[in-house]
Amino acid sequence: MAVPSETEQIQKALAAGQLSVLDSATGYHRSMYAHCPKDNHDAPVWRTERSGQAISRLVFRCPACGTEFDAKPDGMFPPLRPAVPYRRCISAAMRR
Numbered sequence: 001m002a003v004p005s006e007t008e009q010i011q012k013a014l015a016a017g018q019l020s021v022l023d024s025a026t027g028y029h030r031s032m033y034a035h036c037p038k039d040n041h042d043a044p045v046w047r048t049e050r051s052g053q054a055i056s057r058l059v060f061r062c063p064a065c066g067t068e069f070d071a072k073p074d075g076m077f078p079p080l081r082p083a084v085p086y087r088r089c090i091s092a093a094m095r096r
């Protein structure tokens with residue numbers, strides 16, 4: 001069974017208007033991130049433009065230096081290398 005590449009998964013999610021990709025191994029949705037072109041910091045999605053249901057443009061904003069930049073699907077990093085590991089989300093939820 002062929003496993004779709006990360007880029008393919010991202011393109012599919014964007015076409016469906018989604019900003020996260022389902023990780024079939026864990027069942028968690030992982031939000032898309034990209035690396036800041038200036039300092040390589042992990043930058044979350046800042047702004048989106050849609051054409052119909054599909055997301056046609058993504059703008060990311062670096063939390064460290066404030067740079068806003070576009071990223072193509074093959075420049076985003078997605079499911080297999082999440083910026084925020086889901087384990088951290090779980091431990092944060094358990095802290096209360």
Ligand SMILES: [Zn+2]
Nearest residue numbers: 036039062065
């Ligand atoms: Zn930056």
